[in-house]
Amino acid sequence: MMKLSYFFLTSLTYLLHCSYLLAQERPVSENNFREPLFKVVDDMEKRHHITIQYDSTKLADLWVDFAQWRYRGTPAQTLANVLAPLPLSYRQLDDSTYRITSYEYFRKHPKEGKQELAQLMASYQTLAQWESRSGDLSSCIRETLGLQRIHPSPIAAAIKTPKRQYNGYTVENIAIEALPGLYVAGSLYVPTGRSGKLPAMLCPNGHFASGRYRPDHQLRCAMLARMGVIALSYDLVGYGESLLQLEESDHRRSLTATVQLINNLRMLDFIHGLPAVDTSRIGITGASGGGSQSILVTALDDRIKLSVPVVMVSSYFSGGCPCETGAGHHFCGGGTNNTEIAAMAAPRPQLLISDGNDWTADFPTIDLPYLKYVYGLYDRKNLVQNIHLPDEKHDYGPAKRQAMYAFVAEHFSLEIDTLKDPSGHFSEEGCVVEEEARLYAFGMDGQKLPSNALQGFVQLQDALR
Structure with a gap:
């Protein structure tokens, strides 16, 4: 049994x-x-x-x-x-x-972007409603990115190298202390043979190989200087001389969204304080990640009087790097997007340049009508413009630079006829592309980096506490 x-x-x-x-x-x-x-x-x-x-x-x-x-x-x-x-x-x-x-959390379908913008337009029918919304977004973005933790003014005087003289402009390398022990290096392009106060442009670089050392980036700054504009180029976190203090991988951290915004605001402090600068004519332009920085700085600081974000602004793409989206500021106001952030520039002049081979391909049909609507609340629709280049790609190439030069010249009242070739285009022939090493602020081996310079991401975190 x-x-x-x-x-x-x-x-x-x-x-x-x-x-x-x-x-x-x-x-x-x-x-x-x-x-x-x-x-x-x-x-x-x-x-x-x-x-x-x-x-x-x-x-x-x-x-x-x-x-x-x-x-x-x-x-x-x-x-x-x-x-x-x-x-x-x-x-x-x-x-x-x-x-x-x-899964790309930062990318939506174009139809979703269009729907979001329609809902946003319906939520502010008057200028007062829009300005209330814009003010709330500004406060939330500042808090989300932790701007309340930074010093109210630059910490120390800028570090400068000797000037290099070229046809119609000079170049000197500079560095500023953006946070205690964190230095941001750049190059300052200054017109020569000009009298009176001059306009200025911040030129943050985007996610392109070689950063601000790229030929197209140098040409842009040099040409602006030859037009009579003081241009300031500077490194992204994890690019260029930033690598003397941080790792390249630190660029793709959430905290970098805060650090890069602080760096931009510090560079704005620097250029705003130059005696030669006309503070009523300060602008900013950058492509890709530089475009992200351009719209954010313009949205948060009214010292920027003109902006030209290039191949970046889209209602359905927020930026593919944590340095653009990692802090979560796109959740502000119940949800926002880069097109609404760009609208916070209104009614200041803004040119948005788009192309046919990235997320800005639909800009003329989806995003531009929304921006025209917001600018229309100020009766200033004409101050927001778009140059769409459907056959071009994701870069800051010659056609895009030409559009930017013309826009800056118009709104900063520049005399530029002598700088154009017979076809009417701005001639960059007088602009010099320097070897990378000539653009270093801290020397060939970083030997001029100040002794208090922080080293590593942990020390950067401590500097922000």
């Missing part, structure tokens, strides 16, 4: 174990109809007659609950349902090809 009972219990245990294994292998309600993602992707391709591209390492060990229940009538609907619980998203490459990508 005992042998029979033992045999019965053993058999029952075995059957239950087999049932459990079967339930794990076969999608049934007991295991939430669970299937491995790679199998679901293979099935989607067959069902919808499509090709799905993916990195197999991103799909490894990922499972989909209720997999078969997530299928819908179109590939896009099915992909959206299947990937929604996972840290993944997708892009449609053509009618029958899709690519699975990492």
Whole structure:
């Protein structure tokens, strides 16, 4: 009898174990109809007659609950349902090809951006309503980025190198102490042969290789100087001479969003305090990440009288780097976006340059009407303009610089006829592209970096406490 009972219990245990294994292998309600993602992707391709591209390492060990229940009538609907619980998203490459990508929290669908702007426009019908909204956003952004923790004025006098003389301008390298022990290096381009106070432009660089040492960045600053504008170029965190104190990887930290804004405001303090500068004519221009800095500084500081953000502003793309989005200031006011932040420049003159091969491709149809609406509340629609270059890419190339030069010349009342070639374009031939080492503020090996300079991200965190 005992042998029979033992045999019965053993058999029952075995059957239950087999049932459990079967339930794990076969999608049934007991295991939430669970299937491995790679199998679901293979099935989607067959069902919808499509090709799905993916990195197999991103799909490894990922499972989909209720997999078969997530299928819908179109590939896009099915992909959206299947990937929604996972840290993944997708892009449609053509009618029958899709690519699975990492989830990009900073990117939305253009239709979502358009809808957001429509809702925002409906929420402020009058100038008073808009200015209330703008004021609330400004306060929240300042608090979110921690600007209340910084010193109210520059800590020490700027470090300067000897000037280099060129045709119509000089260049000297400078560095300022933006936070205790944190130095920001740059180059100051100053017109020669000019009398009276001069306009000035801040020129933050974006996420481009070589940063402010790039030829196009140098040409932009030199040309502005030849036009009669003092131009100030400076490093991003984790670029250029910033690497004497921090690592390149520190650029992609959330705290960098705060540090870069502080650096920009310190450079604005510096240029605002130069005796030669006409403080009623200070502007800012940058491309990509430099465009992010341009709209944010303009939104928060009315000392900026003109702005030219390039290939950046979009209602459905907030910036692909934590240095642009990591602090969470886009959550302010119940949710905002870069186009609304750019609108905070109103009614100051603003030129937004877009192209056809990045997230600004829809700018003329989605974002510009919204900005015209906000500027219209001030009866200043003409002061916000867009140059759209559908065949160009994500850069600050010649056509984009030409548009910026013309806009700055118009609004800063510059005499520039002698600087144009026979075709009417601004001639950059007199501008010199220097070797990188000539732009160093701290010497070839960083030997001139002050002794109190902090070293490493931990010390940077301490400086902000």
